[in-house]
Amino acid sequence: MAITEAGTYHIDIRPVQESRLQGIDFDSVPFGRVFSDHMFLAEYKNGQWQQCRIQPFGPLPMHPGTAVLHYGQGIFEGMKAFKDEQGNAQLFRPLKNWERMNMSARRMALPEIPEELFMEALTTLVRMDSAWIPPGEDGSLYIRPFLFASDALVGIKPAEEFLFMIICCPVAKYYNKPVRVYMSDHYVRAFRGGTGHAKAIGNYGAVMQPLAEVREMGFDQILWLDGYEFNRLQEIGTMNVFVVIDDVVLTPSTEEKTILEGITRESCIILLREKGYQVEERDITVPELLNAAREGRLTDAFGTGTAATVAPIGEIGYKDEVFTLPPVDERPVSIWLANEMRNLRKGHIPDTHNWLFRL
Template identity: 45%
Template sequence: MHQTTESKITVQKVKNSRIAQVDFKNLTFGNIFSDHMFECDYINGSWQNPTIKPYGPLTISPGAKVFHYAQAVFEGMKAYKDDNGNVFLFRPELNHERINKSSVRMAMPEFPKDIFFEALETLLQLDQEWIKPGMGNSLYIRPFSIATQVGVSASPSDQYKFMILLSPAQAYYTGDVKVVIAQKYSRSANGGVGFAKAAGNYGAQFFPTNLAKAEGFQQVIWTDANEHKYLEEAGTMNVFFRINDTLLTAPTGDRILDGITRKSVIDLAKRSHIKVEERPVLVSEVVDAAKNGTLKEIFGAGTAAVISPVSAFSYANVTYNIPSNNHEYALKLKKELMDIQHNVAEDTFGWRHQVV
């Protein structure tokens, strides 16, 4: 689909900021939004009227196709502020590439790169006071696109809305995470949309995740849909397994999201001469490693959570604990990653994108 747009961004500023009402020391992830949001509509084959306006509700028909056929994709990004007040994005070009890849898979129009970056940078400049300095603080960024054509015929929409919201954030998970390895439910299948950040992928996870929570676990490690033999993702994160001194992670493909944090963890590990294998990981080899003591670590990696060590996993009603003093790689890689994101360490990879 076309990526043309008819005009540059119009900015409508708020009269009074809501920032004084926010307790930045007690944030619940994703519940508070900054003063402004970005909105752009796809009509008659082009993106039109890109606008930054005060954050507020939308008026949308209940007949909009997003509600009936789930044409919706999104991204997750973060902005960081260093102690000098400089604001940075982390590898944002990859988020733009991925939301367009997701859009193509969902038969939705791609969004122009120039408007994407102008919108991001203008929003962050307007709402930079919502980004607090300090390790662990960030501004979570949620770009998304939805189908807005009115009609319940089973066909792709010809109208869409692209938006960007900003939400101040702290840690996504507090403490270690306990997980269940899936034996019945699946996240995605070959030929499906598992590689895309399609909204329906996440909605389908909630029921089996609720079952896991009822058993005292926070997340599910998903397995392949065919035989449930191979480990794939952990909840909303890519997942790594350390057996002896080697990191194992599933290869990306139809079923697995090509995570930006995942890419970065692999690059950081290789820089430290940590052996990384991107290959199918059998449930049986991880269970065997847990039994014989060669399983040293499991950790999830994603934008919201950054890196989350797993303290225990359950499979076939047996729970295997991972001692907290085994989180060496997870903590090392998390520190190196966050130091780059917060401009504490030299960025030898060229990942930081300065905004202010």
């Protein structure tokens, strides 16, 4: 049974015979293709989490009728472990990922994961694979918790059996160059009443084809607009968006539940406000953005997210036009913010908000 008398979850551990770590070059690992030695699994059956285990990383045996493959009833999270200067392994605000995972779970009719189970699974796995956390300034261990309907049943109804897993990948820096984004005026990612605010797997599958199109055009990512009038900024595929117009930092509000409540976004808003920047969470319209760009009042634009932290935007495409942002080294807001986030994680400045979780 999963729950021990102490009220924590018992995890059966089957370690690898031999680590695969030897021969991995952390400086050149491609994002998301190299996996650490172990993975966590827990099954939900008969209304209970059970069979919690950590075992060697490897393929899952899967019934061809597994519900998630047919109906997309699945969600995921993304977080990072990194080492500070002394080599201590840390996580950044892991309880925020737990909260968001359960918010996504509720939206997708998946069972919530108790805090103890999430934290016990996460900390045990990452401690076991801590040698996979790259040292140095930009490397980290990307952690992917995910949860999906595992009923072997081809029938459209909310599932009853589920699998919660965590896997990890060592990663190098995400974007090395300023990101080029394109504002699509006909594809839409999220709409009111939909799943845009959840990390539902279908949100990501549905954007692959539009993404391939903008990559053909020479851009890296889509800067999504609302699906009603294609007039208000939402977010970038894997990042929330910030722009600086007339010295005010603007980011779309999450009230409409069409964009992900990024943990990096929230942290950046707090840091910027504390530094004295005026930050407004509100609608940003396409004409407002483009007029500011034309008039030289758009002085900075960046994305925020776990994978990239703070990624400067180099170009914004819209219809047949491309707007070029000022050079990256002339952007005090994103330079300061990126440094602040890096310094915080590396332990160079005090963690006044208790955001770091020492492993």
